[in-house]
Amino acid sequence: MYDIKxxxxxxxxxxxxxxxxxxxxxxxxxxxxxxxTGVELLxxxxxxxxxxxxxxxxxxxxxxxxLKEYNLTPSCYDAFLENRIYGNRTLSLGEQVxxxxxxxxxxxxxxxxxxxxxxxxxxxxxxxxxxxAAEMDVKIGLEVHAPFSLNSGWADGYMEMIHxxxxxxxxxxxxxxxxxxxxxSVLREKAQQMGAKEECLRIVDDAYARxxxxxxxxxxxxxxxxxxxxxxxxxxxxxEMIEAVEKAGGGPADMMYAQTSFTYSWSEPxxxxxxxxxxxxxxxxxxxxxxxxxxxxxxxxxxVEAFKKAGYQGYLSSEYEGGEHLRYWxxxxxxxxxxxxxxxxxxxxxx
Amino acid sequence: xxxRQVFNPEGFKNIEKDGRTVGYExxxxxxxxxxxxxxxxxxxxxxxxxxxxxxxxLRFTVNGETFTLDEMSTVVDSDYRWEFGEFATVSVLRDxxxxxxxxxxxxxxxxxxxxxxxxxxxxxxxDFEI
Numbered sequence: 001m002y003d004i005k006x007x008x009x010x011x012x013x014x015x016x017x018x019x020x021x022x023x024x025x026x027x028x029x030x031x032x033x034x035x036x037t038g039v040e041l042l043x044x045x046x047x048x049x050x051x052x053x054x055x056x057x058x059x060x061x062x063x064x065x066x067l068k069e070y071n072l073t074p075s076c077y078d079a080f081l082e083n084r085i086y087g088n089r090t091l092s093l094g095e096q097v098x099x100x101x102x103x104x105x106x107x108x109x110x111x112x113x114x115x116x117x118x119x120x121x122x123x124x125x126x127x128x129x130x131x132x133a134a135e136m137d138v139k140i141g142l143e144v145h146a147p148f149s150l151n152s153g154w155a156d157g158y159m160e161m162i163h164x165x166x167x168x169x170x171x172x173x174x175x176x177x178x179x180x181x182x183x184x185s186v187l188r189e190k191a192q193q194m195g196a197k198e199e200c201l202r203i204v205d206d207a208y209a210r211x212x213x214x215x216x217x218x219x220x221x222x223x224x225x226x227x228x229x230x231x232x233x234x235x236x237x238x239x240e241m242i243e244a245v246e247k248a249g250g251g252p253a254d255m256m257y258a259q260t261s262f263t264y265s266w267s268e269p270x271x272x273x274x275x276x277x278x279x280x281x282x283x284x285x286x287x288x289x290x291x292x293x294x295x296x297x298x299x300x301x302x303x304v305e306a307f308k309k310a311g312y313q314g315y316l317s318s319e320y321e322g323g324e325h326l327r328y329w330x331x332x333x334x335x336x337x338x339x340x341x342x343x344x345x346x347x348x349x350x351x
Numbered sequence: 352x353x354x355r356q357v358f359n360p361e362g363f364k365n366i367e368k369d370g371r372t373v374g375y376e377x378x379x380x381x382x383x384x385x386x387x388x389x390x391x392x393x394x395x396x397x398x399x400x401x402x403x404x405x406x407x408x409l410r411f412t413v414n415g416e417t418f419t420l421d422e423m424s425t426v427v428d429s430d431y432r433w434e435f436g437e438f439a440t441v442s443v444l445r446d447x448x449x450x451x452x453x454x455x456x457x458x459x460x461x462x463x464x465x466x467x468x469x470x471x472x473x474x475x476x477x478d479f480e481i
Contacts, residue, residue, distance in 0.1 A: 014384050018355065018436040045385040045435050052429045084465040085390050087424050119465035226468030327355055 003061055003313045004304070004349050007038025007075040008338055009283065010046060012320035014334040028070050030335050034342040038069070038075030038315045043106060054106045067278065075171070075282045075315040076114040076141070077107035097128035100140075104129060108136045114281045115140050116173050119148055120225060126170060133169040141173035141281050146185075146265040147232045149178050150275045152218035153210050154228075162278060171278035174271075176298050177285040177320070179263040180284050183208050184287035184297040186325040187260055193329045194253035200245045204258045209239040212266045213351060264297065269306035276310035284316040287325075289340035293347060304348035316345055357382065358458075359438050363479040365448035372448040374408070375481070376401075378438035382473040383462050386434040389418060389426035393470065396459035397443055404443050412440040449481045 016022040022030065024046045031039050044050045053059035067074065081099055083091045091099065100117070107115045108143045117126065126140060133140050148154055150172060162170060183205060185296040191201060199268065215234045217235040222228035238258075245258050250276050307316070323332040362378030381387065395411060397404045410417050416431050433439050441458070459474045 012386065014435075017353075018380070020436065042385055044387075048386065048432075048434050048437075049429045050386060050432065053405045080385065080466065081466065082388070082391065084463065085388060085427055087390070087393060087463075117468040305352060 001290070002308045002311045005038055005075075006034075006036045006342055006345055006349070007040055007315035007317035008034060008036045008342070009040035009042075009078070009317045009319045011040070011042055011078070012318055012338050013334050014045065015327060015334050017325045018176050022253050025066055028072060030068050030338070032070035032072060034318075034339050035346065036318070036342055038072065038074045039111070040076040040078065040315075040317045040319075041074070041112075042078040051090075051102070051106050054109055054284035060109060066306045067111070069254055073110040074113075075204055075317055076116050077103070077110065077112035078116040078328060079107070081102035081115045081117060081125065083110075083122075083125075083190075084119075086095075090177055093122075093124055093128065096122065096125040100125055100129040101132045102137045104133055104136050104140070108138050113148070114137055114173075116143050116281070117141065118143055118285075119145065121123070122223070123157065127161060127165065130165060130167045130169055134167075138169070140170045142170070143175055143283065144178060145283075146177045146180070146263055147174040147219050147229060148183075149216070149218055149265065149267045150174065150271040154219050154221045155275075157221040159278075159330055172275060173281045173283060174279060175283040175285045176300075176303060177263075177283075177321070178267045179269065179299050179303045180266055181212065182297055182299070183257075183261050183264055184320040184325070186288050186296075187257065190325040190328055191253050191257035195249065195251065195258065196257055197248065199248050200250040200254035201257055203248060204242045204254075204261050205238060206243065208261055208264075211236055216265050216267070226301075229264045236262070238262060248255050269299070272303065272306040273310040274311060279312065280314050282307075282312075282314060283314050283319045284341070284345060285319045285321055286341050287311065287320075287322040288319055289337060289344050293340055293344040295344060300344050301348050301351075304345065308349075316349075318342060339342070355380075357475040358456075358477050358479070360479075362438065362440070362457075363454075363481060365481060366442060371446075373446065374442055374444040375448040375471040376440055376442040377458070378440050379458055379460075379475065379478070380436060380438055381433045381462060382475070384435065385462070386432045386437075387433055387459075387462060387464070388407060388428075389413070389423040391459065391463050391465070392423055392433060393419060393463050394459070394461040395441060397441060398459075399443075399449065400454055405447065408444045408470060410442040410444065413437075417442070432449065440456065451481050454479055463469060
């Protein structure tokens with residue numbers, strides 16, 4: 001039996017935070033208003049002088065007092081392994097493991113049992129942190145963000161490590177941006193505002209539809225993420241699409257739309273079911289939810305259905321990313337968008 | 352197009368020292384979604400009225416401490432991050448500062464988060480008055 005809970009990643013409220021309209025407590029208050037019971041935090045986004053305050057009893061008392069006041073449970077701590085913190089070198093393996101352990105410890109001090117790590121985290125850094133993660137009762141989740149996907153050569157590399165080590169403290173955090181049926185409407189609107197041609201936009205939309213119909217070619221495992229990403233784009237027809245846009249007289253706005261279209265992808269929701277033993281948290285990425293609670297790109301009903309079938313026990317954590325396109329030309333209302341998204345997820349979960 | 356309020360509209364001013372104008376300053380925010388150590392802010396460029404200022408004349412101030420671009424590359428202290436949503440002050444050392452009146456600025460920032468395959472490079476522009 002599934003137990004699907006709703007959370008909000010405070011990342012969602014970044015535009016209001018940036019403008020000084022919401023502070024950390026304000027974000028928690030807005031989260032609670034949506035009916036979500038979980039909260040996801042990017043400490044480096046909303047805790048100033050990171051990580052010093054987390055080390056103080058005073059801050060932690062305040063944090064837990066807020067969680068109590070707003071009835072929120074910590075769902076996931078988003079870490080950034082800054083392994084190129086110095087320009088002249090990458091941190092050594094030992095230094096990176098120590099940084100990962102620091103983040104696990106910080107997450108634990110704030111009551112989190114899940115930690116999100118990014119795809120750039122080297123495998124041996126994860127492996128070197130597993131014993132400590134077990135000791136601290138924190139699971140390390142590798143974000144599966146487009147262009148990456150589950151059931152891929154890339155994911156197989158990590159699966160091999162899971163089986164070899166027998167760890168229960170590492171798995172995947174799917175980002176629902178890997179379930180986009182089309183390019184988000186907000187990106188299209190931005191391109192139009194920038195002067196894109198309808199003909200060029202259609203070429204890109206059609207190419208996306210063809211990739212979806214054929215099935216996206218999956219990305220390979222490669223430590224050089226830039227190279228892996230470029231190969232992925234080429235394998236999915238980027239060159240031909242760009243040429244078609246150029247031929248149709250596409251300018252910078254059309255090229256922006258064409259290039260950015262590769263940051264969205266479609267995976268079969270069956271991937272969730274196949275990998276459910278290794279999924280303990282989910283980024284419910286979204287771009288725009290209409291007044292009648294329909295996400296304009298992410299297939300929420302189908303994906304939630306897969307989570308139900310799989311018997312998922314965890315949070316779907318709203319992660320609003322439409323603002324990054326809207327903010328160039330109009331007001332962003334993250335609060336309303338998160339409210340609608342939570343309602344869309346509630347309907348799908350309870351329906 | 353409208354967009355984020357990157358610059359502090361109150362932040363443009365000449366810098367006076369010992370009765371002389373030794374430069375000018377402005378304040379702007381990082382175009383990224385989290386606070387960062389200054390060590391990953393790998394470049395700042397300032398162009399006013401079409402003239403790019405030499406990098407050696409720039410100073411970057413957060414939380415009351417001031418660094419050159421070269422010094423920023425080793426700043427990892429928690430007290431001196433470029434916090435998300437907070438203004439940093441960029442000072443340009445130039446005798447006489449800017450003439451009173453209207454000017455145009457293009458301020459470039461290069462931030463290199465470790466996980467990104469490519470650096471983030473952003474230029475923001477605005478008109479301002481001295």
